[in-house]
């Protein structure tokens with residue numbers, strides 16, 4: 190298979206820059222696409238070439254498949270890296286790339302299809318012998334059927350959008366009393382977020398941990414896992430802090446979950462980087478939640494403790510290279526990532542877009558800042574307000590926490606409000622420091638952390 194010489198990065202912000210950095214390291218040319226709101230964005234300046242693809246709303250720019258493919262052809266790119274979000278999990282885009290003779294740096298469309306809808310993924314996993322969170326494997330037709338099923342598996346239950354993502358279209362239901370309104374709001378949120386109002390039911394697991402396994406496969410079926418990430422520090426079902434190793438995993442549980450994650454990936458003929466997400470209950474039983482068929486936001490913590498460059502591995506796998514290793518490397522030390530957002534924790538985490546007047550980002554030993562912004566840039570209000578990802582490494586968890594706090598205190602961001610103080614508070618909280626914090630942690634400690 191020919192080597193990739195030019196990559197179009199179909200994304201913006203920190204992830205576009207992160208992908209371009211590896212391309213440059215590998216001697217691969219880069220092409221950026223941007224919307225009218227991103228004319229002066231950092232990813233545009235980072236790329237060798239840049240093309241305007243449309244007006245600010247992503248539906249009219251970053252999500253327009255034909256336009257992105259047109260730019261790929263025009264610029265002579267031989268591959269497209271989708272980053273995360275936008276077109277990264279769109280099987281029809283993968284097929285369109287194939288048809289256009291452009292390499293999509295990611296899994297095949299069929300693997301994406303198999304893991305795309307949560308209900309389909311659950312059915313496929315059950316078939317493969319992977320334990321899933323108890324619940325239905327089909328969207329539920331009527332509210333009567335839904336009520337009946339909920340009573341059968343027992344409250345509390347979780348209504349979830351089959352096409353879900355980003356914590357949207359999800360409602361915890363305590364009992365029949367609040368069932369109808371939860372059903373209606375889950376369905377309407379699913380419709381407005383995903384254009385698909387299909388909803389299914391899962392048993393609500395009390396105080397679980399979100400532990401996910403990074404998997405990686407080449408085109409020849411060689412599949413390995415690269416250990417776990419603990420992502421239980423969540424707000425509105427979205428990750429805020431991630432770390433590896435998970436403080437609650439024993440070597441035995443890690444090996445078992447890794448094995449099951451590899452089985453899940455193999456069952457759908459997965460290729461490239463992917464993440465199998467699990468919920469781990471209080472008895473340390475684990476259940477498949479979903480598979481993300483792309484590079485994750487939190488991949489840097491895995492890179493810290495394995496010494497691997499996951500984007501480089503994605504590119505090599507897309508070129509048809511064989512997997513360079515046969516088993517998970519033993520994690521070295523400890524890594525933590527925090528997501529820095531342009532948002533105001535004191536005002537219910539309202540996004541705080543606007544012009545950044547001054548910016549200083551942390552650095553120093555074992556600190557990595559993946560920023561998508563610079564001083565003078567106006568954070569647009571059209572996209573996800575994450576402006577930076579801070580990740581750090583330490584020989585021990587304690588050292589990593591101290592370093593993350595030190596690095597957070599080095600940020601200077603003038604002009605917009607950020608969640609930096611809030612993140613510092615999380616890292617200092619006894620429950621976080623103790624290590625056994627579950628997905629209810631940030632919600633339970635909400636007022637204390639503000």
Ligand code: ADP
Nearest residue numbers: 347353354355356357391392393394399426628
């Ligand atoms: P999304 O794709 O929208 O991110 P996920 O299915 O990955 O949704 O779930 C996101 C988070 O929501 C999980 O990490 C967990 O905290 C919570 N969650 C999801 N399903 C359940 C469940 N059945 N029981 C308890 N918590 C759940």
